[in-house]
Amino acid sequence: MKTIHKKPFQEKQSIELAVGTFTISTILFMLYIISNESPNVLVIAWPFALAAIVVNLIMFFHLAEKFIHLPQQRKDIGFKIILLLSNIPITFLYYLVVMRS
Numbered sequence: 242m243k244t245i246h247k248k249p250f251q252e253k254q255s256i257e258l259a260v261g262t263f264t265i266s267t268i269l270f271m272l273y274i275i276s277n278e279s280p281n282v283l284v285i286a287w288p289f290a291l292a293a294i295v296v297n298l299i300m301f302f303h304l305a306e307k308f309i310h311l312p313q314q315r316k317d318i319g320f321k322i323i324l325l326l327s328n329i330p331i332t333f334l335y336y337l338v339v340m341r342s
Contacts, residue, residue, distance in 0.1 A: 255321045262293045270335045
């Protein structure tokens, strides 16, 4: 009889990326609100947002590929994908607030 050892998915960069981009986006958003909607903050925020989208997309495709090829670890990888994708509605909310002001 073959014993199957389930090892957790060791990749940690996706969680660090998701938390990091969320934190920096939130700090930039708060800076924008606190600075009375100063356009100077947007000079920093828009390039960061564009770079964050690109990097998060690359990480999403990496995780999706691992999700397909590592069926034993799909629960761990799926959690990381959901955490990564959870930044989308938050960032969209920030975008709506900035564009309405």
